[in-house]
Amino acid sequence: MLSDKDYELLDQVLVKLKQADNTCSDIVLDSEEVRVLVDDFDDVNHELVEIKKIIEGFENYED
Incomplete structure (x- = not known):
């Protein structure tokens, strides 16, 4: 989770x-932004x- x-790092990315x-x-x-993408890849995806x-x-809905 x-x-x-x-979430803040993901927003920055x-x-x-x-x-x-x-x-x-x-x-x-930066390394922390990469970490959140790699470590939490399944959650992010x-x-x-x-x-x-x-x-x-x-x-x-708009159509």
Whole structure:
């Protein structure tokens, strides 16, 4: 299970990813950000799948 600190780190990573995508630049993660992605990969992946389902639900609702 992700801790509050892990959620904060994950949020930082997502912000960095979005900024890198918007600017077509590289992303640099510090060791703690990498740790939360590696150590909690299953939890992170599950959370992302759930978020995707919610977003798709909203998109389908708008149609």
